[in-house]
Amino acid sequence: METVEQNTLENNIGKTHNVSGSLAVIDALLSEDITTVFGYPGGAIMPIYDALYDFNDSLNHILVRHEQGAIHAAQGYARVSGKTGVVFATSGPGATNLVTGLADAQIDSTPLVCITGQVFAHLLGTDAFQETDVINITTPITKWNYQVTDANEIPEVLAKAFFIASSGRPGPVLIDITKNAQLQLFDYKGYRQCVHVRSYRAEPIVRNEYIEQAAKLINEAKKPFVIFGQGVILGNAEKEFLAFIEKAGLPTAWTIMGMSAIPTNHPLGVGMLGMHGNYGPNYLTNECDVLIAVGMRFDDRVTGRLDKYAKQAKVVHLDIDPAEIDKNVATTVAVWGNCKETLPLLTALVEEKTHTEWFKEFDIKKEKETTQLITKELNPTEGELTMGEVLNVLNELTNGEAVIVTDVGQHQMVACRYAKQTKSRSNITSGGLGTMGFALPAAIGAKFGAPEREVIAIMGDGGAQMNIQELGTIMQFKPNVKILILNNSFLGMVRQWQELFHKKRYSFTDIQSPNFVTLASAYNIAGKQISKREELKASLKEMLDHPESYLLEVAVLHEDNVFPMVPQGKGVAEIVLSKEEI
Amino acid sequence: MKQEHTLTVYSENQVGLLNKIAIIFSRRKINLESFNSSPSEIEKIYRFTIVVKETEEVVRNLVRQIEKIVDVFKVFNNTNDEIIWQQIALYKVPTSIIMKDAKVERLLRQFGANVVVIRNDYTVFEATGQDDEINNLLKELDKYGLIEFVRSSRIAIIKSSEGVHKQVLDMQKNDPRKSPINNEYLNSKSKIFQM
Numbered sequence: 001m002e003t004v005e006q007n008t009l010e011n012n013i014g015k016t017h018n019v020s021g022s023l024a025v026i027d028a029l030l031s032e033d034i035t036t037v038f039g040y041p042g043g044a045i046m047p048i049y050d051a052l053y054d055f056n057d058s059l060n061h062i063l064v065r066h067e068q069g070a071i072h073a074a075q076g077y078a079r080v081s082g083k084t085g086v087v088f089a090t091s092g093p094g095a096t097n098l099v100t101g102l103a104d105a106q107i108d109s110t111p112l113v114c115i116t117g118q119v120f121a122h123l124l125g126t127d128a129f130q131e132t133d134v135i136n137i138t139t140p141i142t143k144w145n146y147q148v149t150d151a152n153e154i155p156e157v158l159a160k161a162f163f164i165a166s167s168g169r170p171g172p173v174l175i176d177i178t179k180n181a182q183l184q185l186f187d188y189k190g191y192r193q194c195v196h197v198r199s200y201r202a203e204p205i206v207r208n209e210y211i212e213q214a215a216k217l218i219n220e221a222k223k224p225f226v227i228f229g230q231g232v233i234l235g236n237a238e239k240e241f242l243a244f245i246e247k248a249g250l251p252t253a254w255t256i257m258g259m260s261a262i263p264t265n266h267p268l269g270v271g272m273l274g275m276h277g278n279y280g281p282n283y284l285t286n287e288c289d290v291l292i293a294v295g296m297r298f299d300d301r302v303t304g305r306l307d308k309y310a311k312q313a314k315v316v317h318l319d320i321d322p323a324e325i326d327k328n329v330a331t332t333v334a335v336w337g338n339c340k341e342t343l344p345l346l347t348a349l350v351e352e353k354t355h356t357e358w359f360k361e362f363d364i365k366k367e368k369e370t371t372q373l374i375t376k377e378l379n380p381t382e383g384e385l386t387m388g389e390v391l392n393v394l395n396e397l398t399n400g401e402a403v404i405v406t407d408v409g410q411h412q413m414v415a416c417r418y419a420k421q422t423k424s425r426s427n428i429t430s431g432g433l434g435t436m437g438f439a440l441p442a443a444i445g446a447k448f449g450a451p452e453r454e455v456i457a458i459m460g461d462g463g464a465q466m467n468i469q470e471l472g473t474i475m476q477f478k479p480n481v482k483i484l485i486l487n488n489s490f491l492g493m494v495r496q497w498q499e500l501f502h503k504k505r506y507s508f509t510d511i512q513s514p515n516f517v518t519l520a521s522a523y524n525i526a527g528k529q530i531s532k533r534e535e536l537k538a539s540l541k542e543m544l545d546h547p548e549s550y551l552l553e554v555a556v557l558h559e560d561n562v563f564p565m566v567p568q569g570k571g572v573a574e575i576v577l578s579k580e581e582i
Numbered sequence: 583m584k585q586e587h588t589l590t591v592y593s594e595n596q597v598g599l600l601n602k603i604a605i606i607f608s609r610r611k612i613n614l615e616s617f618n619s620s621p622s623e624i625e626k627i628y629r630f631t632i633v634v635k636e637t638e639e640v641v642r643n644l645v646r647q648i649e650k651i652v653d654v655f656k657v658f659n660n661t662n663d664e665i666i667w668q669q670i671a672l673y674k675v676p677t678s679i680i681m682k683d684a685k686v687e688r689l690l691r692q693f694g695a696n697v698v699v700i701r702n703d704y705t706v707f708e709a710t711g712q713d714d715e716i717n718n719l720l721k722e723l724d725k726y727g728l729i730e731f732v733r734s735s736r737i738a739i740i741k742s743s744e745g746v747h748k749q750v751l752d753m754q755k756n757d758p759r760k761s762p763i764n765n766e767y768l769n770s771k772s773k774i775f776q777m
Binding site: 140322 | 593594597598601602605609639642643646647649650652653654655
């Protein structure tokens with residue numbers, strides 16, 4: 001492993017002899033400029049927590065109420081800030097409680113370093129108290145993991161962990177440290193940041209001939225169509241991406257993970273892809289002649305049925321991860337590399353165009369979606385409140401500046417369809433894994449990651465109850481998080497599928513909720529419950545204006561469905577606007 | 583079309599790596615025909631030889647997923663015509679029967695087998711070769727009261743692999759950007775398929 005010399009010794013811990021493994025862990029975090037840690041103490045990680053005690057000023061530790069809350073908070077923190085999220089958890093149940101978050105971070109490429117305590121090395125494999133084989137449990141859901149049994153390894157392994165987590169296609173790394181290694185005293189030679197691991201290629205090398213081939217395809221295209229994902233955000237390539245689409249005048253759609261990389265009202269933006277994305281971009285995927293995919297992985301929720309996906313199109317795929325090329329969709333030209341690097345090369349070679357006629361097709365589809373669906377979703381005049389109108393009023397009040405953290409389900413789809421966003425890293429959601437219970441802890445983390453921004457957690461009544469214990473974290477550490485519960489008294493998305501595909505047999509989707517406002521008040525969090533249209537705007541404003549966290553529960557239409565929809569097993573062009581079409 | 587692919591994986595020698603590679607297959611419910619690990623020609627670098635019967639498309643994705651493992655340097659994917667490969671097998675038969683009924687000398691010559699041990703109670707034969715050769719001897723010895731049989735996993739040398747050593751070593755260089763290029767596959771499959 002190659003490393004860069006860093007003279008951090010004197011600054012952080014001020015000693016070299018008889019340094020404990022735990023202190024070396026703290027020094028590693030400080031040397032990596034980590035300021036925030038989310039965690040929960042326990043037997044096997046107590047030496048690290050003991051070392052942490054002396055560094056309260058420089059390391060802000062947020063005590064969550066469940067380890068799953070810690071890792072989702074770290075994800076929210078990482079997603080909003082671009083920095084690596086750090087988690088502490090103890091062995092056994094502490095470590096296994098991280099599993100969902102690791103899987104979520106792995107599939108959504110979120111940089112995390114999770115440090116778990118482990119039983120003494122001599123007890124490994126003896127079924128000791130709170131011993132779990134966390135390395136083998138987490139192998140498929142981490143980018144890298146490693147068990148440390150000797151304190152001498154700690155500086156190098158943590159340096160490697162931070163490098164691997166944040167470089168290339170980011171991902172979660174888990175380092176399991178046995179208690180003896182945490183307690184062990186050793187001669188500490190200082191922390192050196194890692195810049196290269198010999199068996200690991202963070203980014204593939206950019207090759208000009210493929211850039212040239214891609215540019216040729218784009219220049220010759222009559223109906224080019226750009227679809228992009230989180231790669232643009234992860235590569236900090238928002239500007240480069242805009243320059244590219246603006247020069248070539250390309251209609252551009254985002255995946256749920258790519259959302260907010262360009263402003264949602266950008267003139268070249270034609271909306272969101274996916275099962276509940278916009279009508280035009282889904283439908284016209286099967287009409288374009290060149291499909292340019294940037295930093296996205298052709299998830300099945302985006303492609304629908306693969307053998308009916310963009311079969312007519314030549315596909316240009318820009319991605320940093322070689323394993324994504326040809327994984328789901330066969331590529332005509334693959335441009336490997338960080339899009340921050342590849343996009344400017346491509347921009348230089350593409351011709352300036354406008355594609356006016358082609359854009360008109362998107363306009364027609366948008367018109368159809370608007371008249372048949374969007375208008376009545378966003379501006380209903382009678383009946384119960386809809387989720388769409390809540391979002392619409394919220395947009396007015398936030399002007400698209402807020403960070404929207406969503407949970408999973410109907411409200412998530414509605415929020416991502418209708419939220420107005422003007423800044424990158426504004427849309428934080430569990431995309432790939434679809435983890436209910438994500439929003440509340442992720443919003444807490446997001447607030448610590450971007451204290452200057454308004455953070456609004458939007459969730460359904462089901463997801464709200466899944467990590468609700470984190471209200472305790474809000475109570476204690478007081479991040480200013482707005483909690484918006486869209487309550488339809490159902491597990492709405494499952495109920496929608498039961499209605500559409502299971503003959504309305506509502507098997508266990510009728511869920512009861514506690515009085516969320518009373519519950520919040522038990523945690524010293526102000527709140528309000530509303531159900532009337534005339535209260536909506538004032539209440540949302542009250543929530544946003546409240547100087548501290550606030551919970552607003554909005555009772556919405558009981559049996560509403562999210563449309564458009566690409567039904568499972570159907571092609572993207574078979575997208576429907578109402579249940580009558582299914 | 584499904585056919586045998588031999589994957590040659592160069593990796594760090596690290597605890598748990600075998601599992602990291604194996605779960606790439608098991609997650610996709612793909613059975614391994616054979617799995618061998620050994621030191622490689624390069625000090626401290628390990629070499630796994632994996633045989634899998636799948637389509638080119640599936641194998642290509644598998645290869646990329648394995649290369650994605652942080653501790654893996656490089657994966658080569660070859661069909662049988664691109665490699666020299668061997669397996670070794672051991673056969674234990676009762677000495678009394680084999681000496682009485684079989685023409686041992688002819689057997690050894692015909693199947694290219696060797697005798698490893700001769701004892702009063704049993705004799706152990708060893709044969710090196712490919713599936714057919716090993717199976718033919720198995721069938722033959724079965725007639726003489728075969729007591730025990732074991733066959734090793736496949737080991738293989740890539741025919742046109744003059745560059746392997748250099749490529750793997752190149753990855754050790756400090757500046758990874760100057761190392762060899764990986765997306766050769768877009769050009770026609772030249773000497774060997776590689777990522």
